Amino acid sequence: MLETYAQTSSNSHYGERSAESSNSAIDPICKMPQDPGPCRGFQRRWSFDLSQGQCVEFIYGGCKGNANNFEFKEDCEERCGAYKGYFSPEDEVAIDFINTSVCHLPHERGNCRASLQRWGFDASSGRCVQFIYGGCGGNENNFETKQDCEQKCLANIPNSKPADMNDAIDPDCRLPKEVGPCRARLRQWYYDVSSDQCLEFYYGGCRGNANKFQSKEACEAKCKSGELDHMSEL
Incomplete structure (x- = not known):
């Protein structure tokens, strides 16, 4: 596994030292966490993500927050983007470990x-x-x-897992369970991709998404994949 290799590799130890030493040279603003603020606006902004070493888009609420907040990607990169390559080529294992951690x-x-x-x-x-x-x-x-x-x-x-396993599933069945904002308690069923099972949940009564069925049988008829069951047994 990559995590084990990253933790034991001498390159990863070098990467830790390299990141630590170069981290101290980064503009303090670029080290600030992404902060949308307490307001509920919907403004597209950019901030520097230290773990990824690049500027990423986020939604700003419109008030407060912090200085790691740029109207344009170019402004973010001008101030912080110089640190995008602070890992040396020898640190590829350490970078992969960071990316894998994000995915978990x-x-x-x-x-x-x-x-x-x-x-x-x-x-x-x-x-x-x-x-x-x-x-x-x-x-x-x-x-x-x-x-x-x-x-x-x-x-x-x-x-x-192979991508073709996921491609065999109806797109509606890949959607996450969505209770919706209303507060009713309607018994419904949804398809859980990770377990390949139709599971019961309580639907709030409004909005939500298409991964919602009135019966387990209706859910299984649309989503349950016999092909996936067969592949998992191989």
């Missing part, structure tokens, strides 16, 4: 109330799956496209 983060909706379709890596199933992002906060395991997620995570995790 849980899917987080965040603090805001938008309903944005995003992709995140599901470590339990070894694949990229869709989830609903609120628009601010959350973590780095959040990608606009499936391709971005796979490029970041599947390349760094050697035991990932």
